[in-house]
Amino acid sequence: MRKILVTGALGQIGSELVGKLRKTYGKDNVIGADIREVEGIRDAGPFEIADVTNGDRLMEVAKEHKVDTIMHLAALLSAKAEVVPKIAWDINMGGLVNALEVAHELNLQFFTPSSIGAFGPSTPKDNTPQDTLQRPNTMYGVNKVAGELLADYYHHRFGVDTRGVRFPGLISYVTPPGGGTTDYAVEIYYEAIKNKAYSSYIGKGTYMDMMYMPDALNAIVDLMEADPAKLKHRNAFNISAISAAPEDFEKAIKKHIPEFELTYNVDPVRQNIADSWPNSIDSSAAKSEWGFKAEYDIDKMTKDMLEKIREK
Known part of the structure; x- marks a missing residue:
């Protein structure tokens, strides 16, 4: 049975993903974490206050709950990131490397989403390939490209079971x-x-x-349950x-x-x-490697x- 830590648990994806995971793996096996809490959040299941820019706190939560998986969702989104790019870098990249370090040290499976924001104006516009030129001109896009590479690095360098999709x-x-x-x-x-x-x-x-959220949530679970031997790309699968x-x-x-x-x-x-x-x-790589279907x-x-x- 999985034991999963979800960062950014009160965000757009996290608030729905936590509920789905608890139905799938059991209420007590999914720990939500966010920088704040809302009234009644702890009634639904385990919850911790954790700032992802504090790596020690992330490690503490992961060890305390003996998790075997991190789903790292905490991030500042595209339009907000353009207003405060330095803060976006600190949260999006600092939080990601902290979460990857926890996964590395504790030998955890790891998921983090990328985005179509990882593409840029020089990327082919129609039926954009899985592997293509990525030169974004936004801070959010820069964060996402760097995050894709960082997740690949932790897999190849340290053997961390990293997985991810490019969400639309x-x-x-x-x-x-x-x-x-x-x-x-x-x-x-x-x-x-x-x-x-x-x-x-x-x-x-x-x-x-x-993409409608139910399809996005199913994609996360399906990818995390997929046979690793079939994952040629592993991180940043195009899905739409x-x-x-x-x-x-x-x-x-x-x-x-x-x-x-x-x-x-x-x-x-x-x-x-x-x-x-x-x-x-083009979502064909996700379809062929782990059966993605919307x-x-x-x-x-x-x-x-x-x-x-x-x-x-």
């Missing part, structure tokens, strides 16, 4: 947007229900890869389910809310980030998002 924009009804460039694809559903209108900060015709622009979400929403109206008020910072990312990526397309996701938000 993640869409969820559970946790509010956290400062990512693709957050419009979450906000649009809330505004469609509340106001039947949305003003997008990303311009028309801007295609980016997206949907390539969409704002007007594609508009079309999908109008099937359920015909009066919905989409307008545009483009944010230059986030638009520049979006323009540097691929239109679509269940939700934009229409199935839209139906579920609108239903769940209305329930909330």
